[in-house]
Amino acid sequence: MLDPKYLRTDLEEAAARLATRNYTLDVETLKSLENRRKELQIRTQDLQAKRNAVSKSIGEAKKKGEDVSAIMASVGELGKELDEIKAQQDAVLAEIEKIALTVPNLPDQSVPVGKDDTFNVEVRRWGTPREFDFPVKDHVALGEGIKTANAGPQLDFDKARDITGARFVVMKSQIARLHRALAQFMLDVHTQEHGYTECYVPYLVNSKTLQGTGQLPKFEEDLFHTNLDGTCELDGQTKRYSLIPTAEVPLTNLVANTVLDPKDLPIKITAHTPCFRSEAGSAGRDTRGLIRMHQFDKVEMVQIVEPGKSWEALESLVHDAEDILQKLGLPYRVITLSTGDMGFSSAKTYDLEVWIPAQNTYREISSCSNCLDFQARRMQARVKVAKGKNELVHTLNGSGLAVGRTLVAVMENYQQADGSITVPDVLVPYMNGLTSIR
RNA sequence: GGAUGGGUGGCUGAGCGGUUGAAAGCACCGGUCUUGAAAACCGGCGGGGCGCAAGCCCUCCUGAGUUCGAAUCUCAGCCCAUCCGCCA
Numbered sequence: 001m002l003d004p005k006y007l008r009t010d011l012e013e014a015a016a017r018l019a020t021r022n023y024t025l026d027v028e029t030l031k032s033l034e035n036r037r038k039e040l041q042i043r044t045q046d047l048q049a050k051r052n053a054v055s056k057s058i059g060e061a062k063k064k065g066e067d068v069s070a071i072m073a074s075v076g077e078l079g080k081e082l083d084e085i086k087a088q089q090d091a092v093l094a095e096i097e098k099i100a101l102t103v104p105n106l107p108d109q110s111v112p113v114g115k116d117d118t119f120n121v122e123v124r125r126w127g128t129p130r131e132f133d134f135p136v137k138d139h140v141a142l143g144e145g146i147k148t149a150n151a152g153p154q155l156d157f158d159k160a161r162d163i164t165g166a167r168f169v170v171m172k173s174q175i176a177r178l179h180r181a182l183a184q185f186m187l188d189v190h191t192q193e194h195g196y197t198e199c200y201v202p203y204l205v206n207s208k209t210l211q212g213t214g215q216l217p218k219f220e221e222d223l224f225h226t227n228l229d230g231t232c233e234l235d236g237q238t239k240r241y242s243l244i245p246t247a248e249v250p251l252t253n254l255v256a257n258t259v260l261d262p263k264d265l266p267i268k269i270t271a272h273t274p275c276f277r278s279e280a281g282s283a284g285r286d287t288r289g290l291i292r293m294h295q296f297d298k299v300e301m302v303q304i305v306e307p308g309k310s311w312e313a314l315e316s317l318v319h320d321a322e323d324i325l326q327k328l329g330l331p332y333r334v335i336t337l338s339t340g341d342m343g344f345s346s347a348k349t350y351d352l353e354v355w356i357p358a359q360n361t362y363r364e365i366s367s368c369s370n371c372l373d374f375q376a377r378r379m380q381a382r383v384k385v386a387k388g389k390n391e392l393v394h395t396l397n398g399s400g401l402a403v404g405r406t407l408v409a410v411m412e413n414y415q416q417a418d419g420s421i422t423v424p425d426v427l428v429p430y431m432n433g434l435t436s437i438r
Numbered sequence: 439g440g441a442u443g444g445g446u447g448g449c450u451g452a453g454c455g456g457u458u459g460a461a462a463g464c465a466c467c468g469g470u471c472u473u474g475a476a477a478a479c480c481g482g483c484g485g486g487g488c489g490c491a492a493g494c495c496c497u498c499c500u501g502a503g504u505u506c507g508a509a510u511c512u513c514a515g516c517c518c519a520u521c522c523g524c525c526a
Contacts, residue, residue: 004487038488041487041488041495042488044495045487045488045494045495045496046494046495048494048495048496049494049495051506051507052494052495052507054506054507055456055506055507056456056457056507058456058506058507059455059456059457059506059507060456060457062456063456068506071506072506073506074506075506075507078506079505079506259448259484259485261448382485384448390485
């Protein structure tokens, strides 16, 4: 959520900045709601003050044994009026809240302005894509060509289709192990070299949690939801669990509704989890292979930092992600997403794109975002900066990395003419010494 | 799933329906004392909203209700603890 104070005082500016990310802020509606809110709040508070004063005097009079029937009669109407106005105020407040929860974060001033991904800006490149002296295969062809002992493909999309449906995969044998090795390797690097604390988190979360990081209420259809005793509405909260679309959700919400001690910051945490996305609206895109799955593994990094320290934290986060790619020897580039291409909660996002030989292009493998206080405000995550002075923390998240896509990159970049895959040096220990998958 | 007991400020923990936003202790902050520190003593110390401010309002798990007035009473829900049952 944006700072309601800012939204009140600089509504026009907010609208202009949000427009750069293709979001139209309903200025007129907000203005009139705000005016109404103010008017109603003044009236309720006035009535409440009156009621409090009278009630107090009743108490005092009663204590002295005086007759209070006259005073009590005088406040009879007050309660009724208060109830009415309070109800109106609650309705207006609820309406404002409803809008506020669907307004995306403001893009930082340093973010390139543009309506879509064509306005993204390349920041730097690392590594040189390898020259192949044979026709390159994509990871699907490679994975289906490498067989298990009983001749089944090690990358099996057909079985997954039978078991579940499209956009799922079954991995077997050494490919499955390579996939696991990648995740282990990433976790080890982040915990042992980058200072993150490893976490194991729930894969099913409640609605409040999803609201905290910004997935709800706006992106309902992007998620998979469970159906706990039917879905019942309970004080505005849908009672059900949903599968996490990223570990950012449980990790970031670890600090929801807390007041942190500055000396405990920054908090750097990481987790390897499966991620579940409905991919609503991406029908037909990346239908071949592992690039876009309903279920995929990811190692996620989250940082909780003091306000004012998040920009340096964003740079460190990107470097932590880049380090994995460098250790794996995978060529990549760093992109600054334009205003129109950023996620809902982000003020600035760097994407890491890894070289995919079969597509002759770079594809997203990590997304690192600074959310500033946007998520913290939704979660009520604060830090005690001075005595009695609490400020919202800043939250950042980044993939470190998407494991499935890293597997794709390793398979394709390390393929040999005979269809085998050389195991990157850093992964050999995780593969029990195996140097080649064939 | 069944039974019982609970949810109060950073923590522990009081709180007859009426100056209780909340005793007390710990922690924390400021001061006195001290060469310095500790101890002792004095003072301060939850969160949020509106407002330039004074101040006013909200907030004792959440929501609804009773009442002139609710942390205190009623109902529902959520969560926690313990015991029983079931179970990876």
